[in-house]
Amino acid sequence: MKRFFAPKVSSYLSFLKLFITKEDPKNNKILLTLGNLADDSLLRGLSGENEVCRINVYETIIPENADTGILEAIKNNQYDLIVFTSPSTFHNFCTFIDLRSISNIKVVSIGDITTKAILSGGIEALITAKKSNSTGLCESIIEYYNIQKSKAGYKVHYKKNGKIHTIPGVSVSKEKARKRIAAIEISKHAHENFDQVVNNLLKILL
Secondary structure (H helix, E strand, O other): OOOOOOOOOOOHHHHHHHHHHHHOOOOOEEEEEEEOOOOOHHHHHHHOOOEEEEEEEEOOOOOOOOOHHHHHHHHOOOOOOEEEOOHHHHHHHHOOOOHHHOOOOOEEEOOHHHHHHHHHOOOOOOEEOOOOOHHHHHHHHHHHHHHHHHHOEEEEEEEEOOEEEEEEEEEEEHHHHHHOOOOOEEOOOOOOOHHHHHHHHHHHHO
16 A cells, blocks of 8 residues: 655644645545544545545543552642543543542643643643644653743742741742842741741842
């Protein structure tokens, strides 16, 4: 079998548009081999002036069970990213875990169609691959972590009664941290308005 048209596109709609534009198919016999969840867009788009036959060569089904250890790890936020490579992978995932029970779920999508399915479930993907294939997925994940690494900062700490504490949710950039290093000693008798002292410290650092 000889392949004569293999464009580097990431969606079937892009493929259809390019195929019609470049090949102008007419009076051809075309066999579409698809999965059971694929819609009839290709069939409709090619059927106008061609004889098109569709055959479903694979079926996507919901697994009977899932690894309970993995599900518990996700529930307990003991993971880095969850990668979805199709809308069905996301929908199947939702049959095993209640998304409402997870805060700040971190998901990656292989492309726009999968991202749309994720959004329909009330979740925003951290990453959507720029190219809808395994290479594009890897590249987008690496790019994401490189950006996060460049934004990484230092936590703001203060010392109170001889103990070091961290101010939750606050950090300063490495550049600012290099320029300004502030330390403050807060004794239990020195300041009655502790919150004001901390706010002043944040003004110095931020």
